[in-house]
Amino acid sequence: MPPEPETAQKLNEPRPDSSKDTDKQEYGSEVEELAPPSRFPPEEEETLLRESNHHKFVANTLFSSAKYENAINKYEEAAAICPHYLDYELAVLKSNIAACHLKLEQWKEAIKSATESLDGLSRLEKAEFGEKQAEGEEKSKVKEDGDNGVGEEIVSSGAQKSAPATREETSAEAARRKRQEDVLRIRAKALMRRARARSELGGWSSLSGAEEDYKALSTMTNLSLADRKIIQTQLRTLPPRTKAAQEKEMAEMWGKLKDLGNGILKPFGLSTDNFKMVKDEKSGGYSMNFQNS
Template sequence: MSEIPPNLLLNPRAHVLRSASAPLSAVPSTNATSTLTVAEPVDPTARLSPEEEQTRLSAALADKTIGNTHFTSNPPDYETAISFYRSALDCCPAYLTDHTAILHANIAAGFIKLLRWKEAEEAATQSLKVSGEDDDVLREREARKRQKEEAERKEKEGKGIEGAKGAGAQDNSNGRIEEVGDDEEENIEWGKNWKARLRRAKAREMQDTWQSLSGALEDYKILSSHSMRFQAIPPIDRKSIQQALVRIPPILEEKKQKEVAEMMGKLKGLGDTILKPFGLSTSNFQMVKDEKSGGYSLNFQQNPDKK
């Protein structure tokens, strides 16, 4: 692949115009787009007039189409594709989230092809935020769901029988969780942007650290947690999700033990450095577990090497 000129990120159309292999039909008209890069509203979420919105959206879709062409060309040019997707984001009004979420997800796909995992994760995360599937929101929903399930379990076990009078009425005084209505739950559409989440899971897994693998496992669990959404995912991707749910946990535990051991080793080295002027080391101190309480106490040994 030829070296991408430095001005590509600023003006990808210049690269297309100079490329002998690029078809002329792939070059968008500059009549509608030449002023778009300098006409960005101060507030990117501000609503535009219908005419300007359509003009900017048309320009964005044109850049997206060119990006797709470079993505699928033979050989593919993922760098250029990413640049056109970014150019499309610059053109597209931010409040058209269906379009901007797809563009961020396309950028993530490009970085995955380039094996640039961290950048792929960041692009996929941005796509999820744009589509309303922010991780913190999902965690809050899951927490509420667990609370609801716990309250129902206790009620079935006979606890809180006195508060069960008038089961149809809300009673916040006994700590019960107000349920989300069916209509509200239906409007959440948490799995609408499953492609971005799957790409982020892949990017996180390939970074191969304890933290990234934990995030990948969380994404895979979310992808498989609702049967209706899961069934909408193509079979080949469902299979990869199921395989990941089996594959990652043992690797994650191994990474956890290794990274904890490395951290403890560094802390031990630091402790030995601090204690050395006093003729001591961390070997003089031992953590002893109290089997009755389950707590630990710190014991000092003058000569730890002697048995």
């Protein structure tokens, strides 16, 4: 998938009296770093976002020209300029960076960038939609309580039949719905990119993670037909790959443990071959038997 094309308080505290903190400054026992402001003033935020979007536009152009390394640099510049609390805009940039790494077959880097994108979207959903959903439920409860009161308007049966079945969506509700759709769209892209990178990287852990990502994607309703076909194919082919990787890594681990055990037992004229694990069919547990060679 191509990169997402859409556009995505100053600290004014007085300097501390240096004479009071001479020991701290001299010995560095307590070094304080200036934290970024919780939010920039609206005008400054707009300026920073405009500059960030300019870098993103340049990065999109570089991506379209297959200049992926240069595109990554520009996307990272855009992310560095973008206010740190704009999780959606940053998630778009991180997802685009993941797309660049996929083109370069840099699987670990793609996984990292896609995960950062998904983490940002999770913070956004919790901060925005979680609180607003709670507010909506409270307003709905208040409305229900009000409807049970004695001040109801009496409406004729004819007027009731002619009334619309549902009320029109307010502009605020429409904007919120659009925001949720945008978040879900970027989440789907980031998940697809991370899932592919995990599948390509291989290994028990990565393949298990790819399975989890594709299972999450299979429940989403905003995917293209092509993406759905990829998901179905991966969910069919990944389980045997994951199992094979698990068995291989377990065998390698036991091999290393055996080498370690042989190193410990060698001074005593023994080896791990002198010990045999026997399974108890009744309990399912194992016991160790010593065999003198």
